[in-house]
Amino acid sequence: MEILKKILVVAGPCATESREQVLATAKEIAKLGIPMFRAGVWKPRTLPGGFEGIGAEALQWLQEVQKSTKMSVAVEVARAEHVRLSLNAGISTLWLGSRTTSNPFAVQEIADAIAPYLKHNSKIKVLVKNPLTPDTDLWSGAVERIKNAGVNEIVLVHRGFTSYERSIFRNVPLWSIALQMHKRYPTLPLLCDPSHIAGNRKYIEQISQQALDLAFDGLMVEVHNNPNTALSDASQQLSPAELEQMLYNLKIKEDTPLDSKEKVAGNKGDTKKLHIKDIGLLREEIDQIDSKILSLLAERIEVAKRIGEYKKENDMPLYQDDRHNTMLEQRAEDGAQKGLSKEFVKRLMEVIHSESLENQINNDSKKS
């Protein structure tokens, strides 16, 4: 597949469930030309009682995957014992899950367990997922501990962040955090895990496309041969056929005019990536500003409704021409001092005011 020449794709089930499931899924994924298979052997579950993974027994199935396909295999390690069992089984790509990255004691224990193996195993690679909270230092701390142990191949994986705010996604992406990490570690590959951001397979493609637009280096996607029967994360796993379709659909946008200009000017290095990512960072900022504007507007309308109630109780008219005009003039003046055109501020305030009035009236008619 063409896209696999440009980005790194890691795919595989949330968890190993049975030999049949692992081998069947791996066979389909390998057919697409994917270089790395992922599978959780030990699953960190938020609540007790869920499927916690098969454990060490599953490592032999993953060895079979490595032997029967060209794929390397990655497993999640949360303890020193997981590291030893995996490396002893010839599984050299390890990943730190979000819950583990959040815990420096666990990360250090893992780093210490990896260190002695580096003498004889040069293939050890560690993928570090972001912590649960949007904390670039905590994420960097995990990277540093793994680096200090002597690991040279480290990959960052952005899987979104736990948030109290309601969102259509399971975890909010907060792309700017991942992009800040890229600025800190420009040489480390940066992957996006759209499955854990989405929580629902219907959003995986759009999140993946967004990651590629931000020039991420690849994707880590949950894929199961029969997603609906999966013992963990069933709603967010793709079937191998869905993965194939998505990889056909995804587009890697080539040079922006800015990049071409720079190339003509003879600039060298990874400038394209940084430019596209910077634009992404700015867009993220715009999204956050817009969200604040909308929250403030909602707050303003609530206050206007309270004023409306007061006016009603005191038999005052809802609309007062003089107050309206004074308000427009004051806002235009305030806006001008902030560098906005008076014309624009007046137009904007007219729209806001009319919406407030509409709400006062409707609020009123609901009550009467």
Ligand code: PEP
């Ligand atoms: C996983 O990749 O299956 C997993 C548990 O992810 P995370 O650590 O991102 O929640």
Ligand code: MN
């Ligand atoms: Mn999962």
